[in-house]
Amino acid sequence: MTATLHVSVWRGGAVGSLAAYDVPAQDSQTVLDVVTYIQRHLEPTLSYRFACRVGMCGSCAMTVNGVPRWTCRTHVRRVASGGRLELRPLENLPVIKDLAVDMSDFFGKWSRAHGAFAPAAGLGEDFARVAPESPERQAASAGIECIGCGVCYAACDVVRWNPDFLGPAALNRAWTLVNDCRDGDGAARLRAVAGDAGCHACHSQQSCALYCPKQLDPTAAIAGLKRATAKAALWGKL
Amino acid sequence: MGARGETWLWILQRATAAVLAGAVLVHLATLVYAVRQGLSAAAILARTEGNLAWLGFYLLFATAAALHAGIGLRTVLREATPWRGPSLDVAVLLLAFAIAAAGWRAAFGLFA
Numbered sequence: 001m002t003a004t005l006h007v008s009v010w011r012g013g014a015v016g017s018l019a020a021y022d023v024p025a026q027d028s029q030t031v032l033d034v035v036t037y038i039q040r041h042l043e044p045t046l047s048y049r050f051a052c053r054v055g056m057c058g059s060c061a062m063t064v065n066g067v068p069r070w071t072c073r074t075h076v077r078r079v080a081s082g083g084r085l086e087l088r089p090l091e092n093l094p095v096i097k098d099l100a101v102d103m104s105d106f107f108g109k110w111s112r113a114h115g116a117f118a119p120a121a122g123l124g125e126d127f128a129r130v131a132p133e134s135p136e137r138q139a140a141s142a143g144i145e146c147i148g149c150g151v152c153y154a155a156c157d158v159v160r161w162n163p164d165f166l167g168p169a170a171l172n173r174a175w176t177l178v179n180d181c182r183d184g185d186g187a188a189r190l191r192a193v194a195g196d197a198g199c200h201a202c203h204s205q206q207s208c209a210l211y212c213p214k215q216l217d218p219t220a221a222i223a224g225l226k227r228a229t230a231k232a233a234l235w236g237k238l
Numbered sequence: 239m240g241a242r243g244e245t246w247l248w249i250l251q252r253a254t255a256a257v258l259a260g261a262v263l264v265h266l267a268t269l270v271y272a273v274r275q276g277l278s279a280a281a282i283l284a285r286t287e288g289n290l291a292w293l294g295f296y297l298l299f300a301t302a303a304a305l306h307a308g309i310g311l312r313t314v315l316r317e318a319t320p321w322r323g324p325s326l327d328v329a330v331l332l333l334a335f336a337i338a339a340a341g342w343r344a345a346f347g348l349f350a
Contacts, residue, residue, distance in 0.1 A: 161317040194241035196322075200248040201313075226248065233245040 005080060007034055009046065010088040013095045018086070019043070025083065031071035032060050034085060035099065048099035055213065058147035061154070062099050063088040068154040070213040090154040092163075106150050106167065113170040114192045117177060120184030128182045140179040143172045143221050145214050152208035152218055164197035168208035168218030171199055175221035178228055187237055190229050194238065199225040239327065251309045257302040265299065286348040293349040300341020308334030 005025050008018040021038050032050055039046040050060040055073040062071050064079055065086050076085065093101035121128065130137050152168035159165050174193045177183050193199050199222045208218040232238040239247070272282060286292045312330040315321050 158317070191241040194245045196239060196244060198241070198244065200244050229241070229245045230249050230252075233242060233249065238242050238245055 005034060005076065005083050005085060007038065007085045007087065009035070009038060009043075009099070010095075011046070011098055013097055016095075016098075018088075025076070029076045031062070031064050031069070031074045031076060031079065031085065031087070034076060035062075035071065035087065046099070047097040056147060058149035061090055061149040061151050061213075063090060063154065068151040068211050070149055070151065073213060090150055092154050092156065092159045093150065101150075103150060105163075106153050106169070107148070109166045109170040110148075110173055112192060113166050113174040113198075114185050114189040115170055115173040115177070117180065118183055118185040120182060130181060136179040136181060139224060140176040143176045143216055143218070146172055146216060147214060149213065151211050151213055152216075155207040155211040157205055157207065158201055158203060162197055162201060165201050166193065166198055168202075168222065171202070171225055172216065172218040172221040175224050178225065187232060190225075190232050190238060193225050194229040194233075199229065202226075247309050247312075250305055254302040254306040254309075257298060258306055261295070261299040261302065264295065283348065288349065290349075293345055296345035296348065297342060300345060301338055304334045304338035304341060307337055 003025055005023045007021045007023050009021060010016055011019045021042050023034050023037050023042075026033070032053065035046070035048050036050075039048065048060070048062070050072060051057040052059075053072045055070055058070070060071045061068060063069075064071065064074060065081070065084075067079075068090055069079070071087075079085070087099060089095045089099050089101045093103065093106060096102050146169055148169060150169070152172075153159055156165070156168055159167050171193055174189055177185065178189060183189075202219070202222045204219050204223065206217075206219045209216070209220070212218065229238060271277075308330045311333065312326060315326060315330070
């Protein structure tokens with residue numbers, strides 16, 4: 001590895017430019033380490049977001065050499081070709097400053113897609129028994145580990161073309177709840193995800209699945225929603 | 239268009255795609271056969287006139303193509319341009335009807 005990393009970092013908001021920094025290369029260095037070094041030693045006014053540093057909180061995603069990634073779990077040696085890094089904010093979200101984007105739209109769409117659990121049971125009822133091997137539980141398990149980092153949303157061409165599109169993460173979340181036998185939102189959630197910019201707008205290009213750092217497959221979840229909404233429409237229950 | 243409308247358009251798009259997959263193959267095979275056999279227009283008409291099976295096939299083919307093109311174009315326009323809403327829906331419906339009408343006219347031309 002070269003002893004020095006040449007790092008270009010986006011400075012500014014929607015309008016701005018790349019600034020160049022030289023950062024000492026180290027073994028087992030993550031991209032987040034590089035950004036933190038720049039902020040602590042070279043450019044104290046650099047804005048970026050992180051919290052857990054171990055791939056759980058989903059707050060440190062950025063565009064690294066053109067690809068959306070979680071920076072805390074991305075090793076520099078895997079992505080820096082020729083010792084060069086170009087760091088930009090996530091695509092498809094408004095830039096607040098430098099590497100920090102406004103996630104309001106992203107999480108607002110979780111809400112619009114009825115991404116909140118709506119318990120069907122009342123207080124005092126017995127525990128629901130969910131068979132771990134049931135197809136519904138398996139389908140929910142496949143998508144439940146989302147950390148809400150926004151990488152899929154930034155990678156999605158349909159979001160780019162239609163800013164109203166609910167996006168892979170919100171639809172993936174809705175699909176886990178459609179498969180949750182304890183949830184009582186039913187047809188209302190299906191209606192919420194089947195609107196003008198809902199699941200049917202997805203072209204199954206699978207960028208979300210390609211770049212998801214948790215190796216989830218939102219495209220498959222969206223396909224599940226398409227089937228579920230189609231079935232509901234055919235039975236007159238949508 | 240609401241959730242029910244969008245879902246039905248999606249179902250129609252998939253169903254017409256399935257019809258077209260078969261219909262295009264039959265249509266191409268018929269074309270190749272007619273060319274390789276050197277069939278004249280009169281010879282083709284002799285086979286299709288009064289033939290309800292060919293009439294039904296081409297009416298179905300033309301209808302599926304018209305619906306598929308209309309729904310697909312609506313999606314493309316909604317992504318590639320700012321055009322949305324009822325005016326777009328009416329415009330692609332008119333286009334679909336025009337395509338269907340041209341196809342139906344041709345099918346009846348072969349039949350009668």
